[in-house]
Amino acid sequence: MWQLFIRENVYMERIAETLSTPxxxxxxxxxxxxxxxxxxxxxxxxxxxxxxxxxxxxxxxxxxxxxxxxxxxxxxxxxxxxxxxxxxxxxxxxxxxxxxxxxxxxxxxxxxxxxxxxxxxxxxxxxxxxxxxxxxxxxxxxxxxxxxxxxxxxxxxxxxxxxxxxxxxxxxxxxxxxxxxxxxxxxxxxxxxxxxxxxxxxxxxxxxGPGNILAAWHYCENGRGYDLCMLGYAEIPEEDRTEETKTLIARRFRGVDGQELSEMMQLTHERILEEVVRKKQENPAYMPVTIATIPQIRMxxxxxxxxxxxxxxxxxxxxxxxxxxxxxxxxxxxxxxxxxxxxxxxxxxxxxxxxxxxxxxxxxxxxxxxxxxxxxxxxxxxxxxxxxxxxxxxxxxxxxxxxxxxxxxxxxxx
Ligand SMILES: Cc1cc2nc3c(=O)[nH]c(=O)nc-3n(C[C@H](O)[C@H](O)[C@H](O)COP(=O)(O)OP(=O)(O)OC[C@H]3O[C@@H](n4cnc5c(N)ncnc54)[C@H](O)[C@@H]3O)c2cc1C
The missing domain is CATH 3.50.50.60 (FAD/NAD(P)-binding domain)
Structure with missing residues (x-):
């Protein structure tokens, strides 16, 4: 909520437009x-x-x-x-x-x-x-x-x-x-x-209320064919959280702010790239095939x-x-x-x-x-x-x- 609040104040300057729309x-x-x-x-x-x-x-x-x-x-x-x-x-x-x-x-x-x-x-x-x-x-x-x-x-x-x-x-x-x-x-x-x-x-x-966790679902070629790589959870129950997932879920996304969504897409790409580089070390044939062209945001x-x-x-x-x-x-x-x-x-x-x-x-x-x-x-x-x-x-x-x-x-x- 604080993020939206700040953004609204940032946008206090207004430009009046006169429109006649066909x-x-x-x-x-x-x-x-x-x-x-x-x-x-x-x-x-x-x-x-x-x-x-x-x-x-x-x-x-x-x-x-x-x-x-x-x-x-x-x-x-x-x-x-x-x-x-x-x-x-x-x-x-x-x-x-x-x-x-x-x-x-x-x-x-x-x-x-x-x-x-x-x-x-x-x-x-x-x-x-x-x-x-x-x-x-x-x-x-x-x-x-x-x-x-x-x-x-x-x-x-x-x-x-x-x-x-x-x-x-x-x-x-x-x-x-x-x-x-x-x-x-x-x-x-x-x-x-x-x-x-x-x-x-x-x-x-x-x-x-809770906001959304970063998701980075993508398709990859792993040498044996292509497959869906479901990176990113809907939510992680308190008891299942590890140090790594705690960091991942700390940032939440609301999905109704243009700048926030752009940042989210960039973080998604960063996460997929990290994953690909990591997987390539084990399997050089590993390649991303498709990445999402819209933000993967649930609610x-x-x-x-x-x-x-x-x-x-x-x-x-x-x-x-x-x-x-x-x-x-x-x-x-x-x-x-x-x-x-x-x-x-x-x-x-x-x-x-x-x-x-x-x-x-x-x-x-x-x-x-x-x-x-x-x-x-x-x-x-x-x-x-x-x-x-x-x-x-x-x-x-x-x-x-x-x-x-x-x-x-x-x-x-x-
Ligand atoms: C990471 C992730 C995993 C998921 N996993 C599953 C799963 O395994 N199975 C499952 O069933 N569901 C899953 N879901 C949920 C499901 O995919 C979506 O909630 C569902 O497809 C939503 O359908 P929708 O038509 O309501 O909205 P959307 O799919 O969001 O469609 C809305 C459309 O409206 C367009 N649009 C938006 N604003 C405007 C505008 N102002 N003017 C014109 N066009 C506009 C968008 O481009 C979009 O095409 C998942 C969601 C996410 C994010």
Missing amino acids: VTHECDVLVAGGGVAGIAAALSAARQGSRVILLEKQFMLGGLATAGLVTIYLPLCDGKGHQISFGIAEELLRLSVQYGYEKDYPTAWLEGGSLEEKTQQRFQVRYNAQLFAMTAEQLLLKEGVTILYGTSACSVAMADKVDVANDKITAVIVENKSGRTAIKVKSVIDATGDADICAMAGVETALF TRRIVGGYTMETSDERKDFEDSVGMISNWKKRGPVYEVPYRALYSAKVKNLITAGRNISAGDAMWDVTRVIPACAVTGEAAGVAASMTDDFAALDTARLQEKLMDCGVKLFYSQL
């Missing part, structure tokens, strides 16, 4: 961010017949799951042989390995297996990042989604700054090679991973929604459930995801999906992973195709549509 596009649903959540959201909204624009500041789809080299599609099951997440969450897992997988092919799940086999092998897979990004792009184009790459959402135009109770986003301001332009919208899905649009629109957000900023999910919500019934997720860290726990965790009533036509939905710090580690991002993405996409006032949406109608798409919403349906 409107270049118009759509029903604007999805900001083309990670797994944004892919699922754009796909589901387009399939409901909406005109969808997907903004992605990189030049590939997938976010952390591809450009971030996080290539483990964590489980769609509960670890006890039951599938928990359905719909687009399952479709994207299958898509990720359509042209081949890297490791841990879930034969029991994809080719049929007994309950015992499905208990032994979780419904997860390690896919190839490049194949996943390209096949996802093909799918979205086939469904009629307009993808704008190299395009950052950098501001929002609001309908009514005075009557905040009635506020809506009328346009999202973007910057890309064409300059600064505006896209007129009916509804907006914030799938930036960092709740960027929520922060721009003045919705209440929260930062991840940054999230919306404070109408409901904030907690780990104690395990097996709790939510009347407004829009899908279910499991806990990748433990066998057993299952959670229904309440629709209210996706939006705040403050800005009527704004909803979130992915790692920036409303979840307390411990639960955030569960809601941030790939299958959960796909579940919330699909729900947000269907909702956005139905309304420009998320709080007023008839949840029962939303649930009917999700079930028509193959989503299971309640434990009773398992």
